[in-house]
Amino acid sequence: MPCATFRANRAEDEYPLMKIGLFIPCYIDAFYPDAGIATLELLEKLEQDVEYPLDQTCCGQPMGNSGCNSDAAAAEALFVRNFAKYDKIVMPSGSCTHHVRDNFDAIPQTDEVRHVRENTYELVEFLHDILKVDAFPWAEFNHTVGLHNSCGTLRALRTASMSELGEKPFSKPMDLLSKVKGISFATPKRPDECCGFGGTFSVTEEAVSARMGVDKVRDHHQAGAEYIVSADSSCIMHQQGCAERAGVPIRFIHIAQILNGASQ
Amino acid sequence: MSDKPVNHARAAEHFIEDAPHLQFHDERLWDMRQKRDAQMHILPEWQELREEASRIKEHTLSRLPEYLEQFETNAKKNGIHVHWARDGTEHNRIVGEILKAHNARNLIKSKSMVTEECDMRPYLAKQGVTVTETDLGERIQQLDDQLPSHIVVPAVHKLTADVAKIFAKDYHTDPNIRDPHLLAEAQRQAARPVILHADAGMTGGNFVVAETGTFVVCTNEGNADLSATVPNLHIATIGIERLVPRMADMGVFIRLLSRSALGSPITQYTTHFRGPQKGGEMHVVLVDNGRAARLGMEDFWTSLKCIRCGACMNTCPVYRRSGGLSYGAVYSGPIGAIIDPTFNERKYSTLPYASTLNGSCTNVCPVKINIHEQLYKWRRVLVQHHEMPFVKREIMHMAGKLMGQPKMYRAAIKATEVSLSTMPRFVLYNWLNPWGKHRENPHPVKQTFNDWYRKNRETAAKPAAAPETKK
Numbered sequence: 001m002p003c004a005t006f007r008a009n010r011a012e013d014e015y016p017l018m019k020i021g022l023f024i025p026c027y028i029d030a031f032y033p034d035a036g037i038a039t040l041e042l043l044e045k046l047e048q049d050v051e052y053p054l055d056q057t058c059c060g061q062p063m064g065n066s067g068c069n070s071d072a073a074a075a076e077a078l079f080v081r082n083f084a085k086y087d088k089i090v091m092p093s094g095s096c097t098h099h100v101r102d103n104f105d106a107i108p109q110t111d112e113v114r115h116v117r118e119n120t121y122e123l124v125e126f127l128h129d130i131l132k133v134d135a136f137p138w139a140e141f142n143h144t145v146g147l148h149n150s151c152g153t154l155r156a157l158r159t160a161s162m163s164e165l166g167e168k169p170f171s172k173p174m175d176l177l178s179k180v181k182g183i184s185f186a187t188p189k190r191p192d193e194c195c196g197f198g199g200t201f202s203v204t205e206e207a208v209s210a211r212m213g214v215d216k217v218r219d220h221h222q223a224g225a226e227y228i229v230s231a232d233s234s235c236i237m238h239q240q241g242c243a244e245r246a247g248v249p250i251r252f253i254h255i256a257q258i259l260n261g262a263s264q
Numbered sequence: 265m266s267d268k269p270v271n272h273a274r275a276a277e278h279f280i281e282d283a284p285h286l287q288f289h290d291e292r293l294w295d296m297r298q299k300r301d302a303q304m305h306i307l308p309e310w311q312e313l314r315e316e317a318s319r320i321k322e323h324t325l326s327r328l329p330e331y332l333e334q335f336e337t338n339a340k341k342n343g344i345h346v347h348w349a350r351d352g353t354e355h356n357r358i359v360g361e362i363l364k365a366h367n368a369r370n371l372i373k374s375k376s377m378v379t380e381e382c383d384m385r386p387y388l389a390k391q392g393v394t395v396t397e398t399d400l401g402e403r404i405q406q407l408d409d410q411l412p413s414h415i416v417v418p419a420v421h422k423l424t425a426d427v428a429k430i431f432a433k434d435y436h437t438d439p440n441i442r443d444p445h446l447l448a449e450a451q452r453q454a455a456r457p458v459i460l461h462a463d464a465g466m467t468g469g470n471f472v473v474a475e476t477g478t479f480v481v482c483t484n485e486g487n488a489d490l491s492a493t494v495p496n497l498h499i500a501t502i503g504i505e506r507l508v509p510r511m512a513d514m515g516v517f518i519r520l521l522s523r524s525a526l527g528s529p530i531t532q533y534t535t536h537f538r539g540p541q542k543g544g545e546m547h548v549v550l551v552d553n554g555r556a557a558r559l560g561m562e563d564f565w566t567s568l569k570c571i572r573c574g575a576c577m578n579t580c581p582v583y584r585r586s587g588g589l590s591y592g593a594v595y596s597g598p599i600g601a602i603i604d605p606t607f608n609e610r611k612y613s614t615l616p617y618a619s620t621l622n623g624s625c626t627n628v629c630p631v632k633i634n635i636h637e638q639l640y641k642w643r644r645v646l647v648q649h650h651e652m653p654f655v656k657r658e659i660m661h662m663a664g665k666l667m668g669q670p671k672m673y674r675a676a677i678k679a680t681e682v683s684l685s686t687m688p689r690f691v692l693y694n695w696l697n698p699w700g701k702h703r704e705n706p707h708p709v710k711q712t713f714n715d716w717y718r719k720n721r722e723t724a725a726k727p728a729a730a731p732e733t734k735k
Contacts, residue, residue, distance in 0.1 A: 029713045194620050
């Protein structure tokens, strides 16, 4: 039982028992279900009490980011109905977490809404800061990966140091990935550069978006990465589309899948 | 001026099609960003400097009228004529009158974004005044009849060959010159006689110091100093937001400006203008042109802190891949996208969308303007003011409704999966699908996460307690 190894390093009462609501963003639900399954299984391996409310849709981000904030109200209200009862809400997406935490204001800010906003975590943050996981004994990934930090995780959630600020280097996703057996890392020339997804930007500014995506995947490929790993499937969806069209031989995987023990 | 919204996306697409220009532009600006980073790493107090600069600017802006009057009083004591221009029209009239009073027909000028805002050159041309730009990049843009594409390096979107072609037309040099030094020399030879025989000189001003009644101009080519001192008449056009209270504040800004802009410790020339030279005249035209109104905008007033270093442009992955001209405005890049809509909301309504909201601009800004958050806020304002194209607005409206209704939403997801796996390729990748123009669609899956969960977790969570609202 892998959990035993995990438990061996921890005191039983190190964190309170939590009821966790799992949010699976629309594009993961529809296009990357394996990333969602890995997130759930990983949290279960870590002995978390996780539930996935079936009637969930979207956090409201696409409407909010487009400036159509009033149109985000229905999604935000549903989100609160689904998740208010949980102690913590966890999602394998930096940009959705950013929306809930920083921009989720199309609906009145009741106590319930504030509870939801204050207790929503991106998966890496949750593993690193709340559970403080120090081992993934079940995980082995014998490949060279390039880490793509989405701008949401990097500059909004600040899960890693930002090159523009010259701060002391740190990286929560790298901390976690480093605990995986067999993994090695490739460093692209412009690790912090946005990949160009940007939500509706990917369609309204199609040419720039796709160009940024191609440049991004080539940068990783030239650095020697076999896989691009990210905590955001939206960036992956875009980059994968660009890589496939441009013929850049590189594969994509969500960080949850590697931490959950995927071998490829 | 036409109010038709700028089509940034199309202009950017055009820019991207030209591979050599795109690659040079991206790499040149990225190199500037990296040089900026290197300077930042040398100074352990970098973040404190940014904080201090931001604080000084916010303080000054909060008491702008007082400091402006203090500057006026002290500048007059120094023998400087001070003029106030409400907008571009007033500015141009004032400059025109000063030139007329001196019977000046030849004006040499250094870079000034404010004169671009005011569209001054065509106005003076009609008055029979010949205006010659003395900044190399700005001169190239003038000869090519284009706006500056970058606020610090105005011709950065051009290759050496482009410049050679332009100079060949105007200076009759060899169009095949590929040595930038030879082109710079050609400009020098062409400009020097014009400078020596000019009747008046014009500069901008990077900083205005209230307590001393002086102003500071920072350049790398020395052309501002020639423009200001060779003729006896010096006119400086300066935006009212360029004030700092004390001379002691200058240290903070001078240390930040060129490091942020080009990654050099300081500009080659940092000139403090303290009054007219012997026998000469000095005029300062303080220009509002929308600034006072911007100061009253709760979410956007801090954009007035900008010291025009261009660091946000250099780091912007969208700007680097679309070029400054694609913004169709005097100010391009991230800072342009938050300033331009204050000049004309409809025309520049597309610019806040020319961003992925990645936030790198905010991080490099030496005066800590929250640029990407202002871009986000502008989108809200523009939608409230009905400046979003109807179709896009409707799509968002429908999407918003759908996202509130789980059952309809599930049906829509299913339809998407079915169409992705059954539609022929020519249907999936046509002009109706901008996503698929340069990218493959995501692959259809056997089952969604939602389906998987229903099948694989017996104690599946119950639907939300409250009934879903039908609209």
